[in-house]
Amino acid sequence: MSTTTQVKPEAVTLTNDEILRYSRHLIMPEVGMEGQQKLKAARVLCIGAGGLGSPLALYLAAAGVGTLGIVDFDVVDYTNLQRQIIHTTADVGRKKLDSAAEKLKAINPFLNLRTFETRLSSDNALDLFRAFDIIADGTDNFPTRYLVNDACVLTGKPNVYGSIFRFEGQASVFATEQGPCYRCLYPEPPPPGLVPSCAEGGVLGILPGLVGVIQATEVIKLILGKGEPLIGRLLLIDALGMKFRELKLRKNPDCPACGKHPTVTKLIDYNEFCGIRGEEKPVETKLPEMQVEELKRRLDAGDDLFVLDVREPHEYQICNLNGYLIPLGDLPKRVHELDSGREIVAHCRSGVRSGKAVDFLRQAGFKKVHNLAGGILAWADKIDPKMPKY
Amino acid sequence: MKILIPTPLRQYSDKQPAVEVKAATVGEALSGLVMRHPDLRRHLYTEEGKLRAFVNVYLNDEDVRYLQKEATQVRDSDTISIVPSIAGGR
Ligand SMILES: [Zn+2]
16 A cells, blocks of 8 residues: 555655635734645544534544545435435436546645455455554444454554544544543443344434534644544534534543453454444344235235334325334334234335344244345335335 | 433433432432433343443433442432433444
8 A cells, every 4th residue: 555655744845836825824823834734644544424523524634634535335315315415416326436536636636545345354454554654433333333443452553533423423543542442432342133233223414413513623633743532531412402512531440442351352343343244234034024015915905914103193195005103112002902813014115123123023923924035125225106205 | 310311312301411319329319310210221221130231320420330330329319310321423
């Protein structure tokens, strides 16, 4: 990776075009020529070009960060556009890396952009991180959060952290020499299924903007060596209440990653660590499934089928199959509303929640219960193209 | 005293963002909370009745793990925050 070797800020020069471009920085004593040279010499790696990655990359590129790396393997889809502002409608179907690269180079042609079309893994993280100075974590799942943290601790790179859920966010700077790491805060991940992802729980479109810009701010402060970084502090952002709170974080001497006697001395299998077997498989494929075509055929034939919808009421308003609504979380206390003698087909949006519902009902003694494979999305794809997808 | 409920757990607290309880310690405050909202119990405690490791409890801005944990004394003017891990970012 010859284009990402370390350069001393003093050795960096700015052209006249760059001086004009960064003039509002150069006239500030907190940045000045020295700071702008540091920015140009800096190498920042963004994990993900999605919600958090969009504002992060856009602002870092605009600010004059010299080398920006982006790791992503995803393709732009319509549901991204509500918040991933680096991508446009015309980019749907393109690789996020290609779409992002075009915008970033348009904003700042002086940028040395390095794109890595790969899923960050225990096999590639250390080599990738070594070629950068700061890592900005914009991923969306627990295994990658722990992977990024451990790789940052092992390579000695600060982890500028942000995460979001619905209208709440968290931000901090982890894994600096003196400061705590992500594992000091959360030694263990939650069991799978207990914390919903953005795809399941939703996210307010502006929130990644708010949190991603906080991450970008922290990256720039670390590069400049100015201000008070979010080291040892967890910033909690509540967009609905528009409240920012701050909690104290301490470096845990017993931390398995950064403590006095670390047990994490190399990268591990993070899916296993987070209790996830295989990759994002809709849970328990052994469950009795029904395909949408069969459901349609049997409903048309007038079979006695009870369609159970385990989504939330606001999802039911978007589209439904005329099913009986009991949100998954309410199922245990409302199970008496169901007749175990009837044949039940449970569905949700994609089949994951209804899989859990079927599992629960079978344990509760229901014998004739099926999971609708692919959920209402499959119904929209294969049976009713007029049905909206979300 | 006030206990702040984070968004992911509000579905188990009748959508309440905050709950007022009377308590002398952090442990009493949390048991008062799960008494009133029993659905919260399995999200906060293990089957053996221990606080789950991925649930962080703060008294004002301090992690109770660095105070006296659940035995930490509380006053009426204090606020307890439950801070679960969230991972979203896409
Ligand atoms: Zn640590």
